[in-house]
Amino acid sequence: MTKQTDLKEYWKNNPRLLPSVSIDCVTLGFHDNQLKILLLKYKNTEYYALPGGFINMDEDLEDAAHRILEERTGLRNIYLEQFHVFGSNKRQNDNTHREIMAGCDIEMKPNNFLLNRFISIGYYALIDFTKAIPSPDELSDSCEWYDLDKIPTLMFDHNEIFRKALETLRLMLDDKLIGFNLLPETFTMNELQNLYETILGEKIVRSNFQRKMLGLGILERIEKKMTGAANKAPYLYRFLGRAYS
Amino acid sequence: MTKQTDLKEYWKNNPRLLPSVSIDCVTLGFHDNQLKILLLKYKNTEYYALPGGFINMDEDLEDAAHRILEERTGLRNIYLEQFHVFGSNKRQNDNTHREIMAGCDIEMKPNNFLLNRFISIGYYALIDFTKAIPSPDELSDSCEWYDLDKIPTLMFDHNEIFRKALETLRLMLDDKLIGFNLLPETFTMNELQNLYETILGEKIVRSNFQRKMLGLGILERIEKKMTGAANKAPYLYRFLGRAYS
């Protein structure tokens, strides 16, 4: 499915995919003290979108989400969580689909698979920015990180999907200790705090944050990190909780 | 679709429903200090199931869930919340479907709609037990309340769906103040506490619970309720939060 002719054949015919159901992924990474989201831009259009895809006929929903994310990031065993299903009857737009396909020189017959109604299952993925290798799919010419405050207008209801993902993430952050999935193996307390502040969108008092985190008993203190800065060197920490799959 | 012949026609043919997607509802009520769940039993079988259904081609997902619940309870404007999608590839069993249909004297052709793969979107519904009028669907001969600790083995993955619903409900109880949907218009503090204890599965110290609930500023104190018991009469309260739709 890498060659253009194969691609055309694939999307012209109705492939063996589970009808009516799609997956959209809100894929978050953390870099330069900023939360970033991975977005696609379709070839020869101004349409931005969340990475997404469909479910193979014999594929578990969960597996499909992992497969889709692996194709966009190169990463396996990503931390992925379902957060909502978007099922409005009018969430799609046939013309948009046609323009996207036209951008790839693919003609859509009226009975094309994509022109059916789809509900979309939203997953959010928390990944280690340093390990991901974003790569566009066959229909898009870019797959890039965007700052959360610079998200462009997205296709269909994808902006709403993002909003709901962030809302859920904020709700679950303390409860499930999932923030660590966004950091590399080792990190300083300051990096962890910046992550929390960015996700929650509010400042936290440094000493209290440190007390809380250390009190959870989930951090292993490693050696000090000599940053080269003219001040006391911070410790590095490692997250002791189970690695999520 | 009330007569038997219509029913047969309906299920024999592939109706205009959104393929691959079903809805299952964990419908909870509170009565006699017990949480109850609404379950169906299919005609002439030993199969118990959550009330569920399908989505019409032009129907919003949310609307479909409300419609399905209205058919089983007679209630509109139920408090309904999506909590998870169940999408394992092997969650269904064709023989079970055939037995259920056989119990209704309906023959299933190999290409019958029901024999396709479905993912199921789980909703939990919190309803006022006193207002609901449970009524079975065309395929079942009973639609009844069961105590949570007396739930029989359910069809497919419905026991897991229930478990996940309860887990989500516990998580959301304090955060979203949704428990009130399970009570009638007015209630005593004791009834409210019993509800919380039942959902959370643990005892709460009475005075602290009262302090917490009154402190939220969401309860209006009405007149006293003369229970006829030989003790101080409790106040009745009304929930001041917005009524959920």
Add this chain to the structure above:
DNA sequence: ATTTTATTGTACCATTTTGATACAATAATA
């Protein structure tokens, strides 16, 4: 009519958690 009983509403105190400030320690620089 008075006492008894069970439950309610609330006060009270001890403990824990949280919010905010202060300060000694320290890696690099001046």
Add this chain to the structure above:
DNA sequence: TATTATTGTATCAAAATGGTACAATAAAAT
């Protein structure tokens, strides 16, 4: 050696929570 910026931790006040106590009271018992 002093300076600077940041870190790790201590400390204190305020708020929230857990637990006990007790007066109030509706109906039943005496």
